[in-house]
Amino acid sequence: MDTTFISEYLHEFLFVYLPYIAGAVFLVGLLYRLAARGESVQALSSQFLSNDKLLKWGSNLFHYGIIFVFVGHIFGLLAPEWMYDWLITNEQKRLLAIVMGGASGIITLVGILMLMIRRFTVKPVKENSHTADFLLVVLVVIQVATGLLGTCETITQDLDYYMNLDRWAQGTFLFLPDSWKYLTATAFIHKLHILLGFLIVLIFPFTKLMHMIALPIRYVVDYFLGKK
Numbered sequence: 571m572d573t574t575f576i577s578e579y580l581h582e583f584l585f586v587y588l589p590y591i592a593g594a595v596f597l598v599g600l601l602y603r604l605a606a607r608g609e610s611v612q613a614l615s616s617q618f619l620s621n622d623k624l625l626k627w628g629s630n631l632f633h634y635g636i637i638f639v640f641v642g643h644i645f646g647l648l649a650p651e652w653m654y655d656w657l658i659t660n661e662q663k664r665l666l667a668i669v670m671g672g673a674s675g676i677i678t679l680v681g682i683l684m685l686m687i688r689r690f691t692v693k694p695v696k697e698n699s700h701t702a703d704f705l706l707v708v709l710v711v712i713q714v715a716t717g718l719l720g721t722c723e724t725i726t727q728d729l730d731y732y733m734n735l736d737r738w739a740q741g742t743f744l745f746l747p748d749s750w751k752y753l754t755a756t757a758f759i760h761k762l763h764i765l766l767g768f769l770i771v772l773i774f775p776f777t778k779l780m781h782m783i784a785l786p787i788r789y790v791v792d793y794f795l796g797k798k
């Protein structure tokens with residue numbers, strides 16, 4: 571049996587087709603939830619169950635951290651070279667990703683770990699949680715942890731290894747079918763992180779993560795309709 575073919579086909583599926591499937595489900599699910607079931611979108615606050623320090627610190631650290639991580643992903647992975655090469659070199663960009671990405675990743679990790687501990691140990695919160703709440707918080711912890719372990723891997727590798735992550739992301743974004751080839755030599759931890767990332771994208775519209783998009787949109791719409 572030709573194992574190279576299987577491995578190549580698997581790579582192509584996981585790192586080219588899967589992102590498109592996840593993106594399509596995300597877009598359709600998002601529009602459906604916004605249009606048809608807008609009122610069902612919520613992140614039920616557990617503050618009234620227990621307004622404790624774990625919530626205050628965990629929530630702040632996680633939310634501020636994740637904003638920086640998100641901006642880092644957009645700039646770090648998707649910005650083409652001509653956008654930044656007049657300002658910084660690729661080596662400096664890599665350093666920036668390690669230092670800024672690492673710092674914001676650690677803040678995010680501390681925050682989400684506090685929220686997970688609270689979810690599993692604070693009695694009123696635990697008793698009012700659904701299985702989906704437990705699974706989601708564990709998934710996000712694993713996602714942030716694999717991201718940070720990926721940064722550790724980047725530190726030990728050369729510039730080309732880091733640039734291949736960019737080349738893959740930009741190629742996939744531009745629908746270049748061969749972009750998966752940039753990931754063939756990528757470490758398992760990065761691949762796991764990318765796959766779990768797309769799993770999160772795929773389930774996003776059906777989880778309470780939807781509040782990240784729906785609530786800001788609702789505020790803006792309500793503002794213009796004069797409801798607030």
Ligand code: HEM
Binds near residue numbers: 647713715
């Ligand atoms: C489609 C989804 C995603 C892709 C393709 C992706 C890709 C990547 C890549 C390639 C890195 C490594 C950068 C480096 O080594 O310098 C990274 C780092 C990281 N990712 Fe993701 N990621 C995704 C989703 C997420 C999500 C949903 C989270 C958080 C919930 C997350 C959290 C992190 C963290 C904390 C780091 C390390 C710090 C940083 O560079 O920002 N990622 N990600």
